[in-house]
Amino acid sequence: MPTIVSVDDSTVPGEGSSRLLLLVSSDNKHIVVEEDIMSRSRFISKQVEGFEATSQRHAILLPFSSFVLNKVIEYCSHYRGYYLLEDDPDAAPPGRSPVREWDQEFLDVDRNMLLRIIKAAHYLEIKSLVGSCARAIADMIRGKTTEEMREILGVENDFTPEEEHSPSSKCTG
Amino acid sequence: MIALEEEIRASRKALEDEILASRRVLTDEVNACRRALTAIRTRSNSLSPAAMLPSDILALIFDSLALAELPGLASHQYRETPNAQHTILGWITVTHVCSRWRQVALYIPTLWREVTPELGFAWFNRILTRSQQTPISV
Numbered sequence: 001m002p003t004i005v006s007v008d009d010s011t012v013p014g015e016g017s018s019r020l021l022l023l024v025s026s027d028n029k030h031i032v033v034e035e036d037i038m039s040r041s042r043f044i045s046k047q048v049e050g051f052e053a054t055s056q057r058h059a060i061l062l063p064f065s066s067f068v069l070n071k072v073i074e075y076c077s078h079y080r081g082y083y084l085l086e087d088d089p090d091a092a093p094p095g096r097s098p099v100r101e102w103d104q105e106f107l108d109v110d111r112n113m114l115l116r117i118i119k120a121a122h123y124l125e126i127k128s129l130v131g132s133c134a135r136a137i138a139d140m141i142r143g144k145t146t147e148e149m150r151e152i153l154g155v156e157n158d159f160t161p162e163e164e165h166s167p168s169s170k171c172t173g
Numbered sequence: 174m175i176a177l178e179e180e181i182r183a184s185r186k187a188l189e190d191e192i193l194a195s196r197r198v199l200t201d202e203v204n205a206c207r208r209a210l211t212a213i214r215t216r217s218n219s220l221s222p223a224a225m226l227p228s229d230i231l232a233l234i235f236d237s238l239a240l241a242e243l244p245g246l247a248s249h250q251y252r253e254t255p256n257a258q259h260t261i262l263g264w265i266t267v268t269h270v271c272s273r274w275r276q277v278a279l280y281i282p283t284l285w286r287e288v289t290p291e292l293g294f295a296w297f298n299r300i301l302t303r304s305q306q307t308p309i310s311v
Contacts, residue, residue, distance in 0.1 A: 093233060096240055115222040122230055130233065138237035146269045153223035155271045158214035161207045163272070 021048070022059040023073075029066035030059070037076045040087060042125035064120045071113075072120050075106060075129050086128040094131020099139070103132040111140070111153060215272065224271050231277045232284070238264040239284055245291035261292060282307040 019035040021044070038044040047060050062069060086094040099107070107114060118133035141149045150157060218224035226234075244263035264284075268275045278284060285304035288297055288311045300309065 093236055096237065112222060115226065118230055119222075119226070122227060130230065134230065134233035135237045137234050138241060141267070142238060142242055144266075146266055149266065149270050153270075154221050155224045155274070156214035156217045156221070157270075158211055158218055158272050159275075160211045161204065 023069060024059050024061045025066035025069045026063050027065050029069075031066060031069060031073065033073055037073065037080050040076050040079065040084075040126050040128070042127075044124060062120075063123065064116065068113075068116045068120045071106075071109075071117055072124060072126070072129065075103075075121075076126070078102060078106070079128070084128040086131045087126070091127070094127045094134065097131070097135075099132050099135045104136070107132060107136045114140075218271055218273065224273055228277050231274065232281050235264065235267055235278050235281070235284055238267065239287070243287055243289055244296075245289035263289075279303060286310065 020032050021035050021038060023031045023033060023038075025031065035044075035048060044060065047058075051058050085091050086097070107117070109117070114133060114136060118130060118137070121129035121133060137153075140152055144152065146157075149155070242263040244265050245261050262269075265278075268278045282303065282305040285300045286307050286309050288300050288309055290297075290311065292300075
């Protein structure tokens with residue numbers, strides 16, 4: 001669960017139609033963003049509903065860096081007002097449709113950044129972004145050997161010698 | 174003369190036993206080193222963002238890969254000199270990357286929804302078991 005802190009009204013401008021949210025990253029950067037932009041995040045939407053119940057304004061503390069948070073905000077800003085099928089709660093699991101052209105360019109980042117974005121999107125419950133990241137990662141390792149997959153994603157072979165050689169082991173499936 | 178021959182035989186036997194015992198000790202040491210290396214690699218994976226992705230994210234990645242790379246079919250178009258095992262297994266290759274990926278993939282029945290005849294009878298049974306109650310297509 002996120003930590004929620006009370007926010008002074010002067011910290012968060014924006015009375016009126018376009019409400020503003022204060023998001024605080026793990027590196028303690030304060031980022032003000034329009035609520036409308038972040039409505040794609042089910043997590044944020046649920047937090048906002050909670051604020052409305054208490055009639056208080058809050059900051060939302062998030063467990064990832066401002067660099068990652070800004071990338072997520074960039075994604076949400078790009079698709080502001082768009083209906084994306086993957087974000088529908090009844091839609092099929094994300095990651096099955098091809099990555100949109102804009103998403104491909106947006107996700108043209110190094111491996112670690114891609115992994116950070118997918119974890120942030122998962123935390124924020126942005127299904128469409130999780131799906132695009134999952135597809136991008138799948139594309140990175142598609143057609144690769146076991147060794148190549150390990151190298152691409154920085155994973156070690158940690159099977160025991162027994163697992164390597166038993167009849168029901170990875171060697172046979 | 175006979176006594177000498179017996180003595181030599183006994184010495185040889187003792188020497189052979191000693192070598193055998195030393196070999197056992199060395200084999201045990203090698204196995205201990207291998208186990209230690211596995212433990213170190215597991216610890217290293219616990220710091221690897223990819224190895225430690227939440228299970229449901231890994232499930233989505235594997236699901237996406239399973240759609241794109243059916244066992245027995247998909248690899249040819251991506252590799253100039255495909256490795257035989259890899260070519261046959263397609264997406265199932267992810268189960269050989271590390272123990273956590275394998276654990277996640279083996280316990281998601283919906284991933285095992287496709288059976289490719291080229292994989293043979295043993296694989297048919299294996300996939301049937303792993304798919305549990307999920308309808309499969311052949």
